[in-house]
Amino acid sequence: MPEVEAKRNFITEIIDEHIDMDRFQGRVHTRFPPEPNGYLHIGHAKSICLNFGLAQQYGGLCNLRFDDTNPAKEEREYIDAIIDDVRWLGYDWGDRLFFASDYFEQLYEMALELIRIGRAYVDELSPDEIRAYRGTLTAPGIESPYRNRPVEENLALFEKMRAGGFQAGEAVLRAKIDMSSGNINLRDPVMYRIINTPHPRTGDTWRIYPMYDFAHGQSDSLEGITHSICTLEYEDHRPLYDWYLDNIEIYHPQQIEFARLNLSHTVLSKRKLIRLVQEGYVQGWDDPRMPTISGLRRRGYTPEAIRQFCAEVGVGKVKGVVALHKLEYHIRQDLNKRANRVMAVLNPLRVVIENYPQDQSEELDAINNPEDASAGKRKVPFSKALYIEREDFMEDPPRKFFRLAPGREVRLRYAYFITCREVIKDSNGEVIELRCTYDPATRGGSAPDGRRPKATLHWVSADHAIEAEARLYDTLFTVENPDADRDQDFTVFINPQSLQVVAPALVEPSLAAAQPGERYQFERLAYFVVDADSTSQRPVFNRIVTLRDQWKKQQQKQPRRRRKQRRAKQTQP
Ligand code: ATP
Numbered sequence: 001m002p003e004v005e006a007k008r009n010f011i012t013e014i015i016d017e018h019i020d021m022d023r024f025q026g027r028v029h030t031r032f033p034p035e036p037n038g039y040l041h042i043g044h045a046k047s048i049c050l051n052f053g054l055a056q057q058y059g060g061l062c063n064l065r066f067d068d069t070n071p072a073k074e075e076r077e078y079i080d081a082i083i084d085d086v087r088w089l090g091y092d093w094g095d096r097l098f099f100a101s102d103y104f105e106q107l108y109e110m111a112l113e114l115i116r117i118g119r120a121y122v123d124e125l126s127p128d129e130i131r132a133y134r135g136t137l138t139a140p141g142i143e144s145p146y147r148n149r150p151v152e153e154n155l156a157l158f159e160k161m162r163a164g165g166f167q168a169g170e171a172v173l174r175a176k177i178d179m180s181s182g183n184i185n186l187r188d189p190v191m192y193r194i195i196n197t198p199h200p201r202t203g204d205t206w207r208i209y210p211m212y213d214f215a216h217g218q219s220d221s222l223e224g225i226t227h228s229i230c231t232l233e234y235e236d237h238r239p240l241y242d243w244y245l246d247n248i249e250i251y252h253p254q255q256i257e258f259a260r261l262n263l264s265h266t267v268l269s270k271r272k273l274i275r276l277v278q279e280g281y282v283q284g285w286d287d288p289r290m291p292t293i294s295g296l297r298r299r300g301y302t303p304e305a306i307r308q309f310c311a312e313v314g315v316g317k318v319k320g321v322v323a324l325h326k327l328e329y330h331i332r333q334d335l336n337k338r339a340n341r342v343m344a345v346l347n348p349l350r351v352v353i354e355n356y357p358q359d360q361s362e363e364l365d366a367i368n369n370p371e372d373a374s375a376g377k378r379k380v381p382f383s384k385a386l387y388i389e390r391e392d393f394m395e396d397p398p399r400k401f402f403r404l405a406p407g408r409e410v411r412l413r414y415a416y417f418i419t420c421r422e423v424i425k426d427s428n429g430e431v432i433e434l435r436c437t438y439d440p441a442t443r444g445g446s447a448p449d450g451r452r453p454k455a456t457l458h459w460v461s462a463d464h465a466i467e468a469e470a471r472l473y474d475t476l477f478t479v480e481n482p483d484a485d486r487d488q489d490f491t492v493f494i495n496p497q498s499l500q501v502v503a504p505a506l507v508e509p510s511l512a513a514a515q516p517g518e519r520y521q522f523e524r525l526a527y528f529v530v531d532a533d534s535t536s537q538r539p540v541f542n543r544i545v546t547l548r549d550q551w552k553k554q555q556q557k558q559p560r561r562r563r564k565q566r567r568a569k570q571t572q573p
């Protein structure tokens, strides 16, 4: 069970008040109510952590309930994926997995009740007419000519709707509330409509389906939910939920609204995520660039990091966009503690150690995780021919470049000091090999005379390295808020460089047995996870996150003077 974070926020204040007042007899019972019309995303994770977290914090319960009221958009695949995702995040609903479709019969009875007391009617206006009659924010709506049908007629027509006596769009059941209400949700909202698609759970038992708004509040009520937590868009729906509960005269949970999570450089609406999948911008719902839980999982995120992130962003009433680097911060923190270090070279440059014996190789001790002594050590092979990262060599280095250069000595991690003696180039003048010598007295990475090179490089042994594929992911969008521009479709801002494949990348042989889902730090490069596409012939690694915050680095790249000026400006009163 995930750690219980005793977080205080406006919701815990409300709950505390309820406990003091003895409302709900001190019970705290929440639920996470997804509609199975897409995969869950990081925004849902916030709601999951909040609902399950509150239940833990107060020793209460949290249900998982699918609001599966629209078979035209819902699929079994989504139900299964959602269950997996909530479980992967670390939460447990015990035996309380529910579906709004479990309540279809009861909801139908409630609808009959509203008809009987004269508060619901069957309307035969067309969907377009209903829309036109609804009015606008400034103009009141117009009452339907069918609004004042006698109860008996309504009962008979609703029965006819259920029995398939109408085509979709020919009739709906509406609540009789107030066509001139300032709240459009109260202008005789539709309660039931006809849908001919089979339902993932009830098959073709039903031809009429309750609207989300008619099902949601009553489902909460039937489950004895105390605190019905949802996002701010539902604030305007609360009077409608209240109206249904009051008129049907059933138990009344307390709805509380909070601001939904938005994350920079991505989109978090299921409608848009579906487009990314269906229009082929990504390879599926679990593409490592997707902000879905399954995408983040495949990207190598841990449930702990996601939960920490959700706890840190907190809950409030103010809408905003959380910067992606906050999410990345938490995965970096988590992986720093738990990911074993290994060596891999993504852009190889061959190095030959001239004074190392031709057919010799040796095994050197390497520390798996300096942050975790229990992770132990492993052996890495060293031999005459090695690869280092091309970026770690410069023939004509500028003043601040301390890595390998002609005549210069550097340390090879866990191995020896080497000195570059000669640069070999091809006919185009491109450097293809370095001739170096090593100092046998520096085995393990330290010199008896105490001299210390200014740089330590990672490397792999040419004969021992394994060829792998490294998938380097970047943000899926080039702009912070792809949704912001109303005139342009969000797909315009897709980052054409969101995936760069490096093949072959050369990795140390200890990774031959790496299993999908295992996470590593490629020393000096980034954190990587073994992808599901991995085979023993060709391991595949997804870059989870770089070692340092790239946003910070970009800021630091600005010339010093400007940075100083800016800082001066900021500190001015
Ligand atoms: P979307 O707008 O992405 O389609 P939704 O609200 O329609 O999302 P649901 O399946 O109805 O998706 O959401 C289940 C629960 O998750 C709801 O209680 C909803 O309020 C909450 N939720 C959805 N998106 C977010 C978000 N971005 N931040 C916090 N909670 C969210």
Ligand code: MG
Pocket: 035
């Ligand atoms: Mg919704």
